[in-house]
Amino acid sequence: MRIDAHHHLWDLKAVYYPWLMAKGEPRFFGDPAPIQRDYLIDEFTTDAKAHGFAGSVHIQVGAENPLYEARWVQSVAQANPDWPLVQVAFCDLTADSAENDLDQLQSLTSLRGVRQIVGRAPGEDAQSGTNFLLDDPRFAAGLKGLAQRGLGFDLQLLPELMEKTAKVLEQAPDTKIALCHAGSPHDRSAAGLAEWSKNLQHLSALPNVVCKLSGLGMFDHSWTAESIRPIVETVLEQFGPxxxxxxxxxxxxxxxxxxxxIVEAYETLIPTEMQSKVFAETAIEFYDIPVPKA
Known part of the structure; x- marks a missing residue:
């Protein structure tokens, strides 16, 4: 079986997502208009099952009330027992309420970790100021505390922040870290990819960090298998399958x-002997996904 380790779902009647309801506002990943509608488990699994996937990891996606979103995802998981679904929810690790928020989230059996975005895109980060997390000692302490709870952290950031982030992560060596979207290599020029690869080494050198081959279309809407080949090969070289x-x-x-x-591109680019780990085993182990025993 294969595992899709990074996807989203939303029911706009059940949970409010401010960014999804903001009409006519382009984002760094494109015009969101086509996805400003319900996106439910049946639609997702129809696509995924056609390519051998049989379980997945839901990642928080900017709900106004993160606990409502997490509870809704839990209800989806419980209603679909034949599809192992675990989740990474949002928690502000710098908030005074963080410990209580985590207690509430951990009442959900599908919870495996949290995501608090450090960096999305250069333009948006300049407005949102999310990078401040790296200078906040509460963030580093929160990361360290996740390990004591048996939770991981999904890390989304930009290449320019990798060296500084690695120094923060060194303070939480026991916390499992999943780097989202290969570290968002937004500059796809030869020089940009070389700089991304150099910065990525700060994270790949940490044994508790794994890397997701995901989201590579957000910064290149006309991507091809060949155009993302350098990214895939670099990730596999630095992290291994x-x-x-x-x-x-x-x-x-x-x-x-x-x-x-997307799937066919990765099937072309990932060596056959590595595919069982990249498409399944790494995610099953990292996220403790309950899969049927052979």
Whole structure:
């Protein structure tokens, strides 16, 4: 079986997502208009099952009330026992309420970790100021505390922040870290990819960090298998297949590509002997996904 280690779902009647309801506002990943609608488990699994996937990891996606979103995802998981679904929820690790928030989230059996975005895109980060997390000692302490709870952290950031982030992560060596979207290599020029690869080494050198091959269409809407080849090969070289996993980033990455195009590109680029780990085993181990025993 294969595991999609990074995707989203939303029911706009059940949970409010401010960014999804903001009409006519383009984002760094494109015009969100085509996905400003319900995106439910049946639509997702129809695509995923066609390519051998049989379980997945839901990643928080900017709900106004993160606990409402997490509870809704839990209800989806419980209603679909034949599809192992675990989740990474949002928690502000710098908030005074963080410990209480984590207590509430951990009442959900599907919870495996949290995500608090450090960096999305250069333009948006300049407005949102999310990078301040790296200078806040409460963030570092929160990361360290996740290990004591048996939780991981999904890390989304930009290449320019990797060296500084690695120094923060060194303070939480026991916390499992999943780097989202290969570290968001937004500059796809030869020089940009070389700089991304150099910065990535600060994270790949940490044994508790794994890397997701996901979201590569957000910064290149006309991508091809050949155009992302350098990214895939670099990730596999630095992390190895035992620390790399596949994620569709659907439905966000449905804006530039079909699910089939994404999967088929990675099937072409990932050596056959590595595919069982990248498409399944790494994610199953990292996220403790309950899969049927052979």
């Amino acid at each position: 035992e620390r790399a996993m596949f994620g569709s980033n659907f439905p966000v990455d449905s804006l530039p590509a079909t699910y089939a195009k």
